[in-house]
Amino acid sequence: MRSGSFPVLVTFVTGMTLILAFVAGPAVPGLGRAEAVLPVWAQIITAFTMFIGIFSLLAANLRRLALRGEDRIFSGTLVAAFLVTAGIGLVRGFLATNDQGIPATGAAQAVEAVYSLILDGIIKAGHATMFSLVAFFMASAAFRAFRVRSGEATLLLVTAGLVMLGNTPPGRVIDELLGPLVDPMLATIGAPWGCAPHLSFAGVKEWILNVPSSAAQSAILIGTVLGALSAALKVLTGIDRSHLGGNAE
Amino acid sequence: MRDERRVFPAIRSALLLLFIGCSCALEAAGTEPAPAAGAAAWVRPERLQILLIAVFLLALLAWYAFTARRRTDAFIRRIPGLEEFDHAVGRAAEQGRPVLFIPGILEMSDIQTVAGVNLLGHVAARSAALGVPLLAPMARPFAMSVAQETVRRAYVEQGRSELFQSDNVRYLTSDQFGYAAGAVGVMTRSLPGACFYLGSFSAESMLLAETGNAVGAVQIAGTADVAQIPFFVVACDYTLIGEELFAASAYLTRRPEEIGALKGMDACKLVIAVLIVCGALLATARQWPALAGAWPLRSLDGAVGWLLTSESGGPAR
Numbered sequence: 001m002r003s004g005s006f007p008v009l010v011t012f013v014t015g016m017t018l019i020l021a022f023v024a025g026p027a028v029p030g031l032g033r034a035e036a037v038l039p040v041w042a043q044i045i046t047a048f049t050m051f052i053g054i055f056s057l058l059a060a061n062l063r064r065l066a067l068r069g070e071d072r073i074f075s076g077t078l079v080a081a082f083l084v085t086a087g088i089g090l091v092r093g094f095l096a097t098n099d100q101g102i103p104a105t106g107a108a109q110a111v112e113a114v115y116s117l118i119l120d121g122i123i124k125a126g127h128a129t130m131f132s133l134v135a136f137f138m139a140s141a142a143f144r145a146f147r148v149r150s151g152e153a154t155l156l157l158v159t160a161g162l163v164m165l166g167n168t169p170p171g172r173v174i175d176e177l178l179g180p181l182v183d184p185m186l187a188t189i190g191a192p193w194g195c196a197p198h199l200s201f202a203g204v205k206e207w208i209l210n211v212p213s214s215a216a217q218s219a220i221l222i223g224t225v226l227g228a229l230s231a232a233l234k235v236l237t238g239i240d241r242s243h244l245g246g247n248a249e
Numbered sequence: 250m251r252d253e254r255r256v257f258p259a260i261r262s263a264l265l266l267l268f269i270g271c272s273c274a275l276e277a278a279g280t281e282p283a284p285a286a287g288a289a290a291w292v293r294p295e296r297l298q299i300l301l302i303a304v305f306l307l308a309l310l311a312w313y314a315f316t317a318r319r320r321t322d323a324f325i326r327r328i329p330g331l332e333e334f335d336h337a338v339g340r341a342a343e344q345g346r347p348v349l350f351i352p353g354i355l356e357m358s359d360i361q362t363v364a365g366v367n368l369l370g371h372v373a374a375r376s377a378a379l380g381v382p383l384l385a386p387m388a389r390p391f392a393m394s395v396a397q398e399t400v401r402r403a404y405v406e407q408g409r410s411e412l413f414q415s416d417n418v419r420y421l422t423s424d425q426f427g428y429a430a431g432a433v434g435v436m437t438r439s440l441p442g443a444c445f446y447l448g449s450f451s452a453e454s455m456l457l458a459e460t461g462n463a464v465g466a467v468q469i470a471g472t473a474d475v476a477q478i479p480f481f482v483v484a485c486d487y488t489l490i491g492e493e494l495f496a497a498s499a500y501l502t503r504r505p506e507e508i509g510a511l512k513g514m515d516a517c518k519l520v521i522a523v524l525i526v527c528g529a530l531l532a533t534a535r536q537w538p539a540l541a542g543a544w545p546l547r548s549l550d551g552a553v554g555w556l557l558t559s560e561s562g563g564p565a566r
Binding site: 123 | 290291292293294296297299300303306307310311314356357358360361363364366367370389390391393394395398399415416419420421422423424426427429430434438452453455456458459462473475478480482483484490491492494495496498504506507510511513514517518521
């Protein structure tokens with residue numbers, strides 16, 4: 001067996017076992033057990049790989065600190081934050097709590113307070129800040145994208161404008177103001193087909209999301225699923241060996 | 250800490266031993282459920298539909314992939330984003346700026362990450378050939394380990410192993426917004442000339458792509474996450490949409506097996522498209538009372554009903 005064939009064989013056997021386990025009935029009980037156990041193995045491996053991550057993180061930043069690079073202030077902050085958070089977390093796990101899980105001693109309460117400060121005051125606040133930034137970044141990206149430079153950009157601008165009007169109060173105000181003027185004309189247009197449409201940005205928004213947008217998303221999803229199936233087949237059969245660190249034979 | 254080429258294999262070996270130990274313990278703790286008497290079915294009937302469809306599609310894919318060497322007329326349509334891979338790295342080299350590559354924020358168990366790491370190898374080879382530093386901040390430790398090996402191998406194959414720095418492919422954090430903050434920090438400090446975002450992304454896609462735009466990088470993105478595609482389309486120069494991410498490897502390498510799999514994918518899509526058109530026509534025809542009882546429509550009802558009774562997920566019982 002060539003070197004490098006063994007990992008491909010392991011990948012193939014594991015993949016086929018899981019595929020067969022998914023459809024196997026009670027007549028093949030070993031496969032049923034495999035479907036339950038193999039994902040647990042994967043979880044255990046993933047949990048232990050965290051040590052590789054921690055090693056990489058600390059090695060890179062301690063090396064940068066040792067070399068006194070210009071960004072060492074960031075590395076120092078990261079290493080200090082890592083040690084403090086990990087230390088507090090470990091100490092907190094060993095301190096006594098009462099039946100309700102509340103710290104029993106003064107020292108335990110102090111550690112809990114610091115832990116809460118780190119979790120609520122820094123980590124959660126940081127998450128909220130980063131997530132809030134998405135709105136501003138979205139606005140700046142939309143500003144660039146909606147500049148009318150081509151037919152596609154114009155279509156994007158008009159569609160986005162209609163969806164925004166359908167989602168916001170100004171759309172309803174326009175509906176109420178212009179509805180009495182526009183609805184009779186729309187009724188005249190729709191009469192030959194037996195329908196009586198009326199001005200509603202919310203309705204236009206619903207149509208855009210449910211018909212053209214949904215159709216495009218479905219088309220992308222079909223392609224994506226088939227692409228994923230094809231990629232999985234390539235991994236299973238060893239055509240693609242990128243998960244082993246490269247495609248070299 | 251100095252020589253990670255020795256330390257990482259040691260950690261991997263330790264993890265393998267732990268894995269074997271834990272799996273043995275799990276096996277010992279678990280008991281094999283006895284099959285129910287009189288229920289000796291080989292295939293679960295509620296999943297038979299999925300099995301048949303998957304076998305048909307996989308057989309089609311496999312046939313195209315393994316007979317690819319016989320066909321020499323394979324045509325792949327032009328995908329601008331993929332053609333710009335080399336140009337983007339070249340532009341970064343001209344500017345004397347590094348290249349940044351993010352293969353998504355999920356673990357190697359996600360097929361998009363596998364596709365992303367595959368493309369990382371191509372970008373790493375090009376970066377090594379041009380002597381451009383390649384930065385790959387990673388969100389998952391196992392993916393980082395694979396990415397490091399992929400980049401190292403690409404540098405060795407280009408004969409530029411002395412340029413490889415393991416610190417350039419390093420783990421940041423598995424926390425979504427913590428990772429976004431870290432990656433944005435890397436971008437604003439190192440000012441990459443080209444940014445590649447190829448893999449699975451969530452809300453952080455906008456933060457990454459807009460920061461890349463702010464630092465003036467050429468940006469190429471690709472994801473199969475439908476919700477993130479619009480963000481990448483408006484913020485990046487080129488976007489690989491859905492399946493194009495999985496087709497990228499075949500497009501760049503032109504290996505017969507990969508191109509064959511790509512053709513197989515197209516054949517599957519053709520079959521699905523024909524089925525959709527037939528289904529739509531039959532469903533429309535059912536609106537006429539005269540045709541409502543015709544056999545194709547009754548068959549359609551039966552087929553749809555059979556497909557909808559399929560069940561996916563959950564362990565075997």
